[in-house]
Every structure is written in C-alpha cells, then in structure tokens.
Amino acid sequence: MSAAATLQHHFTTAEQQADASKIGMWLFLVTEILLFGGLFVGFAIMQSLHREAFLEAHHHLDRVLGFVNTVVLLTSSYTMVMAVHSARTDRRKRVIVYLLLTLICAGVFLGIKYTEYSHKFHEGLLPGRFYSHKGDTVPGQFMFFSFYFMMTGLHGLHILGGMAAIAWVLRRAVRGDFSHGYYTPVDLVGLYWHLVDLIWIYLFPLLYLIK
Amino acid sequence: MSDNYLSSPRGIKSWLTTVDHKRIGVMYLASILFAFLLGGIFAILIRIELLKPGHNIMSADTYNRVFTLHGAIMIFLFIIPSIPAALGNFVLPLMLGAKDVAFPRLNLASYYIYVAGALLAIAAMVAGGVDTGWTFYTPYSTTTNGSVGLMTFAAFVLGFSSIFTGINFIATVHKLRAPGMGWFRMPLFVWGMYATAIIQVLATPVLGITLLLIIMERVFSVGIFNPQLGGDPILFQHFFWFYSHPAVYIMILPGMAIISEVIPCFSRKTIFGYKAIAYSSIAIAGVSFLVWGHHMFVSGQSPLANVIFSFLTFLVAIPSGVKVFNWIATMYKGSISLEAPMLYAISFLLLFAIGGLTGLFLGALATDVHLHDTYFVVAHFHFVMMGGTVMAFLAGLHFWWPKMFGRMYSEAWARVSAALIFVGFNVTFLTQFVLGSRGMPRRYYNYLDQFQPLHVFSTVGSWVLALGFLIMAGYLWASLRRPMDAPANPWGAVGLEWQTSSPPPEHNFEEVPLVTGGPYDYSTPEPDPAEVHA
C-alpha cells in the first residue's frame, strides 16, 4: 500500500499523521499506567496493613512458573521490537516471523498462567468471599488473592487484547501493508505490547518475590 | 447555502456513521441537553420534596435515589461532556484551522461509548435504582441494595468516552494547527481545552479502577475498601477524590475557556494578559492533582494530610483569580455590547466570583470543619458548576449557535431567559449558603422546622430557574425552524471559526487558512501581539 493511500484527508503529510498517532498512543498508554496504578497503590496500602498475611499468602505462588513467565514475556518484547525494526527496514518476511514468535510467547504466557490459576482454584486460593483454603495459620490471606487475581487478571486481559492486536497487524503484514514509509500500526501495537511487559516487570517481584 | 455539513451528505445513516467532528459535536449536544433535562427534572423533584419537612411527594428511599440520579446524571452525563465533547468538538478544529480532529473514528467511538454508558445508567435507574449519592462512598455503596454495580459500570464506560475526547484534543492541538498558528497564537479556548484534556487523560483512569474495585467488592468481597474485612474505607475516598477533584477542573476549565472568547468579542478588544490566562489554565491543571484531600478534612484523614491539602488548596485559588482580573481588565476601554452570550459571560463573572470566594471558607480548616457536608458546600459547588460552567456553556451555546445551525435565535427572548436564570439561580442557591452556615446538613430528606422558610425560598427560586430554561428551549427550538440566514460572522468576531460560512462546509474551510496574527486582534490599529511582547 502506498504512503499516499494511507494518509487520511485531514493530515497534510505522512509524518504529521504518524506523529499524531504516536502522541495518541502514548496518551493511551499513560491511561493504562494509571489504571493499573490504582491497583498498585491499593496493593501497597493493604500490604502494609496486613504484612503477615500477605507474606504467608505469597508462599502459595509458584516462583518457578513466575520466573519462566517473566522470561517468556521479556522474550516476546524482544521479538516484538524486532518485528517493528524489520518493518522499518522493509524486511517483510521477518516481520511476519517475529510477529508469529510474539504471538507464540503470548500463548505460552497465558498457558502457564492457566496452569497457575487452575492450581489456585483447586486449592481454594480464591479472591474475597470465595477463598476457601484450609489449614491457614495466618488469617486474612484472602486479601492477597483478591489482589493477585485482580492484578494478574487485568494483566491477562491486556495480554489477550494485545494478542488480538498482534493478530490484526500480522494479517496486514501478510497482506503487505507495511513499508519503511508506513509501519505505524506495527509500531503502536509494539508500544502497547511493551507496556504490558512493563507492568508485568513490576507484578512479578511484588506478587511472587517480596517479603 | 445547501452545501454545508448539516445537509450533505444526507440521510440518518450518514449521521450515525459520520466521522465529521461537527456532526459528532451536534449529536453530543443533543444528548447532553437531554441529560440536562433529565437531571433538571430530578432537581425540581428534590426541591419540591424539601418544601416542608417530612414526607411531601416521595419516600426517603425514593428521595435518596432521586438526589443520587440528579448528581450522577448532571456530572457524568451532562457537565463533563458538555463543553468539551459538544461545543469543543465542534469549534476546536475550526479554531485551529483544521479539517477535523486527529482521530475522527476515535471521536465517533467516544460518542457511542457515551451513549452506551448513558443507556447503562438509565438501566440502573430503572432496575432498582441507586441510593449511594454520586460519590459511591464505601462501605455504604458496597452493602446497599439496588443497581450500584450497574451504575458504577456505567460511569466506568463513560470514563472511556471522556478519555478518548481528551486524547483526541491533545493530539489535535499538537499536530493539526493551521500553518502560522504557533502555540501563542492559539485562541484561549484551545488552551483551556488542552488543559482540560490533560486532566481527562491523567485522572479518569483512576476513577475507572476505583469503580471497578467497587464492583469487585460487591461481587467478590475483595476487602480493600471493606472495614469488616480489614480494608480501609478512607482509602476509597482518596481513590475517588483523586479523580473527582481534578474532574471539577474538567468541568470549570472549559467554562473559563469560553469566557476568554466571549468577553474580547463583545468588548471589541484584545484579551488582557493572554499569556497569563494561558499559563493559568495549565497551572490549574497541574495543581488540581494535588488538592483532592480537601474533600476529606473531616473524614478521619490524618491531620498532617489535612494541613498539606489545605495549603495546596489555597494555591489553586490564585490562577483562577488571575483569570477573573484579566477578563475584567479586558473590558476596560472596550466597546461593550450586551447580547445574550455576553449576558451569560457577565453572569459567569459574578456567580463564579461568589463560587470561588466561598471556596476560601471551605479551604480553611477551621471553617471547613463547620461547613463541611452542609448546604454551604451544596451552594458552593452549584455556584461553581452551574453559576460557572453552565453559564459559560450557555454563553458558548448562544455564541456559536448561529455557526452550528446557520440560524439566529430571538435576542429579546434570550435576554428574558438570561435574566430569569440569573435571578432564579441566586434565589435558589444564595439561600443555601445561609442554610448551610446555620447547620443544615446535605442529603437530608427531613429537616428541623427552623430551616423551613429558607427551603421554601430556595424551592421557589428553582421554579424561576426552570421557567428560564423552558423559555430557552422554546426560542432555540423556534430558531431551528427558521430559514438558514445567519451571516458567517454575526458578532464581528475574529477567530478562524468565523471565517468560514455558517454553517460550515463539510471540510470546514474552502481553503486552508494561513494565520498571520494573534487570536484577538479586535483593537485598531492592529499590531501583532507577538511583536508587542518581543
């Protein structure tokens, strides 16, 4: 697709259009940061009020799975940035390969998350009133799992959204829409994907590691 | 005149799928006016119920639902989208000399999200109602019956509509200014919208997560705001006001933005202190994030936080004061004519001054402790929101009405209506300052007999106010049925939006305008303000 065909009527140059899209995307990312930020603030305060319970509860999480998932997500960020880079340098086949790799990583991440979730469901480590784990020595651990599920759940929804977006740019990449003159969609989806990664970078130590 | 945005392309479908910012603005305008009518009906019902103590026309439960809906509708469905999404959508690209906003499809999505949110809110009203107050304080909101979950979800959805408008405006201002229009040649309306958009983008997501947490609390009992489960209800208030205080500036900054357009135009004079007004908008946006705790002076928040927030609150008074003085100075040696938009602008000046000054009583700790959660607060925010934002909205509506619809309205009736609204408003709400000072708490269905005379006074005022709005509805409706004969520039204004025809063509300008001077070159002779500064 030529650059002219992708220029909307109210812009005069492709650069102006790309800049506007980028500003729009970054503003959207900031709203995402603040949306998650509320949960982080809530977690910080509740953690300080129920230190013992949170400490005890986080032992129920599987550090190894958390670590593997972090590696998977960081790798997917790398493949994503390589996809953007390949689009910018007109390597169309590589764009497709890297996008596919990113999708696979995302799938692996969700697969592992699914294993973790089903384990928690089995044990009764559920949020709020559904918490039914037996044999706790420290009360109040349900609150940790409230946050665990809200934070990883919201994050998981963002992964799903990201996968849909990646699938969409993948389709366009296959169609041959992108070139060094026009690769904004890959670029923006990349930014979004990195933000999802960035949030996980904080979630991992907060939920799995901190004592 | 047939080739304008209203008539071409034709057909309902072309409206529902339009990405034209002007059409989206008009659809928003129709929707928010409907919301205003709905909220207004609830207001009148509240005032009738308060005519005498005890049961008049509704039960306490109904009353609680009615005042909740009045607040929620007026704030989320009317006042937040009123100026930015309706008027701003229409005029901001025109003022910048742009063909559209940066993301036209996002703009349409924002409108449909608004509609979806409104439908959800109406569904919540019908299915059980909501009796929490628009503030949704926990643990009341997490334990009461009714459709609180649905209502909070509606507000959550409406938040996205607001965020998308904000994102659109920021990108538009950055990237779509006409050739020659530097930052300091932008009209102050654009500066105001820009400051508003910053708050919309940065504050609304926190409201989003807060409302989601209420839903989670109701469904899962997650515990964060529930004291019985070890949570902290005061933390909820931090979350809520972290959005809702800046949201007050989402409401008032656009009002100030309109006044900065109307006063120079009807005074035929350059705005006084352009840069001071522009910077004060940004300053207000910045400081607005630091003052939310003044809603919590008696909540059980720590005394340290109270003192910090009280101090910061007084700082935010300064940029607002600066603006008022600049507007007055603009009128000095002007050529002032009192058409409807200017009448509303002057109403704004007087009422907003009262609203702002009574804010001092509420910012100071000792007096706030007495006045908090009384009718004094109710009166204060109605003076700012209605005396401020709504008056400015009406000024803007009358100012740009000919531009939007190509028709003039009856100036005589407009003056009658402006007078009734001004008088009715003051009778209704000045009284409430006295009620509050004397100790009448807000959200009271019943009250002590000693307060009755003032309540009667206030209720009668609300009828005068309603009459003013009915007349306005009448003459505006009548104007739409007249032939399209408004000139391109009925007020002799200088903004770019007046250089195109009324109503504008589909792509706004026949040719892209080239900006060579400042935005308010009313005075003669006309040197470039940029040069005067240099």
Add this chain to the structure above:
Amino acid sequence: MDAHQTAAATYAKVLGTLLALTVITVLAAGLNFGSWNVVIALGIATIKASLVALFFMHLRHDKPMSAIIFVTGAAVLGVFLTICTIDSSERDEYRVRPARESISVQPAPSVPGRHP
C-alpha cells in the same frame, strides 16, 4: 545495512540484560536484606522498566513528546502513591485491628451470603 545490524544487536543486548536482571532479582529474593528487600526488588524492576521504555519503546531516540507524556503519567501516579501512603501510615494509630480470626470469617451483618 550497518545501522540495522547495530539496532538489532542493541535489542539483543537489552534482552540479555533484562534476563540477567530477572535472575538477579530472583536470587536476591532468596537472601534477606531486611527492610531493603522491597527497595532492591523494586529498584531492579525500575531498571528493567527503564530499559524497556528507553530501548524497546524507543524513548531514547524518539521525539521528546513521547517521553514527556510518559514521565508526566508516572509522576502523577507517584504523587498519588506518596500521599496515600503517607496518610495511611499517619492514620495507623487510630485503626482498630479486628481480632485476627474475625478478619476472614466474620460476615458483615447486612450482606447476606458472604463467606459461605
């Protein structure tokens, strides 16, 4: 294309650093630094996040506007977190600590059906 090679190599190096930091943070969590545990964990997370933002999200070479937006958002969140934390710890002495066992089992009287 040299520029291409350089960029691709940088991305690979960044990934390597990120993975190394992940290992370090897990190892550090095995040791006990007392109250520094949180600082170390979040410090490493912030370094990782900065790497992602600077290189993967191109903030290092992008127009400044993107970075301004990002930093403003982070700063606003910082204000929110700081004030909420200060107020919460200031209020700590007034809080009633519910009896330990009552936290998770005591149903609120007015909400039927909690904690079956």
Add this chain to the structure above:
Amino acid sequence: MNAWIRSVLMPVQGTAYAGRVDHLYLFLIYVSAFFFLLVAGLTGYFVIRYRRRGPGDRTPHITHHHGLEAAWTLIPLAIVMFIFFWGFHSYMDVTVSPADALEIQVTAKKWLWQFEYPNGVRTINELHVPLGKPVKLVMTSEDVIHGFFVPTFRIKQDVVPNTYTQLWFQATVPGIHELECTQYCGQGHSTMLAKIFVDDEKKYNDWLATGGDAGKNMPLAEFGAMLYASHGCRTCHSLDGIKGQGPSFKGIWGHPVKLSDGKSVMVDENYVRESILLPQAKIVAGFEPIMPTFQGMLRERELKALVEFVKAQK
C-alpha cells in the same frame, strides 16, 4: 454589624471554640464581600462606561501590564496564605484534646447514636455533658460511615467503622444542642439526630448517678413512647400502618405475623422482647435483616415500656 451578621448566618456559639471559628468566618465574609464588590463594581462600571456607541467604535490595543498582573497575583496570594495559617491555627485547637478531658465513647449505627460514660451508663440519642468541662469523644461506627456534627459547637468528624476518630469540646452554653449525622448513610440519614444536654456539673453528676433513668416516674406506655422517639425506632417502624424499613407497629399486637422462613409467630411480650434484643432471630416476611441489636443497651424497665408501647398501638 458583626453581631448582626453572625446572628443571621450562624447558630448560637455553644463553645469558646465556636467564637474563634466565627471570627475567621466573619473575616472571610468581609474579604469575600470586598472582592465580590470589586468584581461586580468594575464589571458594572465598565459595562456602562464603555458600552458600545456604534459600529465604528475604536478600542485601544492593550495586551498586558506587568505591574497590575503581579499585583493581582501576589496580593491575593498573601491574603490566602494568611487565611490558611489562621484556619490551620484554629483547627489545631480541636485536634488536640486536653489531658484531663472527660472521655465518652460514641458508637454510631444505622440510624442511632449510642453514648457510653466512664461509669458504664449508656444512653441512646441523648448525650449529657457537664458545662464548662472539656469532653473528649472517642467514636466508631458499627456499619457504614456516619458524621458527628454539632452546629452550635462548630465541630464535625466522620465516624468510621474499624477506626477510632476523636473530637473534643468544652460547652459554655447550658441547654439542649442539636447533633446531626452529616455523612450520608441511607434511608434514616436525616432522622439520625440526637440531643446534647449541657447541664451544670451538679445536675450532670446527679443524672449520671441515677444512671440517666429519666423515665422512672412515668407510666410504662408513656415512657415507651418517649423511648420510641429517642431511640430511633420511629425511623423504620411507623405508627400509621405505612411500611418502612421495618414493619409498622399499628395493630400488630395479638395477631400472628408471617416470617421470612415461612413460619408465623404471635406478636406478644416474648416476641417483641426478642425482636429488640435479637433482631435477626425472626425476620418478618418482606423485610431485610437490618435492625441493630439493643442487647445490653436497655434496662429491664425500658424493655417493658417498649412492649407496653407496642401493645398500645391498636
């Protein structure tokens, strides 16, 4: 002038602190009046003086004036900082209570106020305090957030579940003062009122010694009517047959009522007594289990009085 403004705008000054609040309040009234008249006066003067005389009006090109702008930035800044320090200073008076203050425990719940005195005496919706003595209130709520507001004392504090919030005052005007709930708490919010009785120390001590047994010389049904009004029963239970949050008392005595579990029960002494002390035990069909318990809050004679009162509602 000051006294007149105060009498129009403010309630009686029931404490010395109220006087200090009113002082600031009056100052703010004058500051506001000055600035409002400045804004309104200049606007009005300019509108008339510079009204449009014709389409050919020429206006001067004035863009800014540094001196003026600095003045209307810095002067208001100085004024608001002054107000801040004043408000902060007076506020500090109410945050720190004197060490020798008489401590009274306050519990708020939907929709009544309960007070417990140092000697164990408890009252509902009536707070008795000695004149001229500092009184410290330690407050908590059993359900949602309520607000403790005494307009004549100029004090207010939210009452939060699981938190002890505090207030103190030193009443200087004997008589009855109104206490109002200011944090919205549902259906009975506007009737969640109480009376504060400020009496000289002897009268207060006498009252405290008799345990606040106000109704000891009244006939039972009459005493019950008083308790019905003072203990918040009327918020939910009407006497005229209209259904509120709870069933009306009209004509229920001696008749069976249907319960939410399908059984039915006769309204007699035992049932009324149980409903007061263990309100969740038998819920009348069609109502929510929201009534608070009065276990430990009523004397035997008070219970009897309430039973007699219900009996009298034919």
